Amino acid sequence: MFWKKDPSVVWERKNIDDIDFSRLNVAIIGGTGGIGRAISRELAQxxxxxxxxxxxxxxxxxxDKIKFIKADLSLVSECKRISHCDEIPYEKLTHLIFTTGIFASRQRQATSEGLEKDMAVSYLSRYIIFHDVAKRLGIARAKKDNLPKVFIAGFPGNGQVGDPNNLNSDEKKYNAYTTHMNTVAANESLVLDAKDRYANIDTFGLNPGLIKTSIRSNLLGSDSYLGRITEWIISWTCQSAEVYAKTICALMMSPAIESRSGTMFSNKGDAILPTPGLTKDVVEKFMESSELLVEKALQNQSSSTSSNE
Ligand SMILES: NC(=O)c1ccc[n+]([C@@H]2O[C@H](COP(=O)([O-])OP(=O)(O)OC[C@H]3O[C@@H](n4cnc5c(N)ncnc54)[C@H](OP(=O)(O)O)[C@@H]3O)[C@@H](O)[C@H]2O)c1
Structure with a gap:
């Protein structure tokens, strides 16, 4: 991993058993698998x-402890449904966590709304839901001594600047790695943008490093030899999702991160510096391109609906 530590943010590692999580109200978008699931189970317990x-x-x-809402977040229409879903108490939330993700496949996959699938699931779903709910996030939370917090998982701080002009992977020759790294840069940009855009929220980036999960199955195959050996090696050389979840749950509750919006955290929970190439101009370009892509998907959706009528 190539990140550099950010010495300006240091937090005390408390024993998780000594932390009271009972006042937390958390939504985890992508909380049914891998890292999000491990965090949801840890918090619910x-x-x-x-x-x-x-x-x-x-x-x-x-x-009885974890409420489940089903959605296909590769679709903009579904993301919009989730951001307006009454069953998710956005106004009361203390924490909103984004862990949705896939890895781009070898051949470009497109959703029925015309979006490259990895970008749609791993980034655009977060962009849509976060921006839709930001103004009401936590406004009715029980205790207002801390700001509501948003955590966005990805691979920040690793030097990926992406290409905001090719957000849909349709402007240049398709490459799965380049496409996935574009989602990485876009997610880091989402954090950096939110730091200035939302004074009412603390937004953080999470870089879990390598962890054995299902994230690579769309690239390597869910039951292929390569997929199984890759996950086996990762499971022996890296921490588990459950161990990482404990670190993140403790981090979420640390007073040291209060008002430190825009900070990224490594697999060990250390604060790390953002990617140097993600300047204000690049971040703005990512946000502009995201909005255009959402509009394009909505147009594709309405033209396909009207042609079916
Ligand atoms: N694991 C790693 O090595 C690693 C490394 C670097 C960064 N990360 C980042 O960590 C985050 C979490 O990844 P993970 O490893 O936990 O992946 P994961 O085990 O594959 O879990 C991904 C989550 O996204 C959900 N999801 C995928 N497609 C969806 C769709 N179309 N609609 C709704 N939900 C969908 C999955 O739901 P279902 O299971 O219900 O389909 C699951 O809850 C991602 O941002 C990833 O980029 C992971």
Whole structure:
């Protein structure tokens, strides 16, 4: 990993068993798998109120503690439904966490709204939901001594500047790695933009490093030999999602991150510096291109609806 530590943000690592999570009200978009699921289980076991959004709920035995909302977040229409869903108490939330993700496949995949699938799931879904709910996030939370907090998982601080002019991977020859790294740069830009855009929210980037999950299955195949050996190596050389989740849950509650919006955190929870090439101009360009892409998807959706009528 190539990130550099940010010495200006240091937090005390408290034992997670000594932290009271009972006043937390958390929504985890992408909380049905991998890292998001591990965080949701950790928080729910510690009496936080937890809502997860994803495709398939795998924690039936915890359904009295974790509320599940099903959605296909590759679709802009579905993201809009989720950002206006009454079952997610955005006004009361203390924390909103984004862990939705896939890895771009070898051949470009497009959604029915004409979006490259990795960009749609791993970045644009976050852009849409975050921007739609930001003004009302946490305004009715029980205790107002801390700002509501948004955590955006990705791969920040690793030097990826992406290409905001090719957000849909349709302007240049398609490459899965380049496409995924564009989602990485876009997510880091989302954090850097939110720091200035939303004074009412603290927004943070999370870089989990490598963790054994399902994230690479869209690229390597869910049951291929390469996929299995890759995840096996990662499981032996890197921390588990459950260990990482404990670090992130403790980090979420640390007073040291209060008003430190825009900070990124490494796999060990250390504050790290943002990618130097993501200047204000580049970040603005990512936000402009995101808005245009959302409009394009909505247009594609309405023209396909009217042609079906
Ligand atoms: N694991 C790593 O090595 C690694 C490394 C660097 C960064 N990250 C980042 O960490 C974050 C979490 O990744 P992960 O490793 O936990 O991945 P994961 O195990 O594949 O989980 C991804 C989550 O996204 C959801 N999701 C995927 N497609 C969706 C769709 N169309 N609609 C709704 N939800 C959808 C999944 O829901 P279902 O399971 O219900 O389909 C799941 O909850 C991502 O931002 C990833 O880029 C991970």
């Amino acid at each position: 510690r009496n936080a109120s937890v809502v997860v959004v994803g495709q398939t709920f795998k924690d039936e035995e915890m359904k």
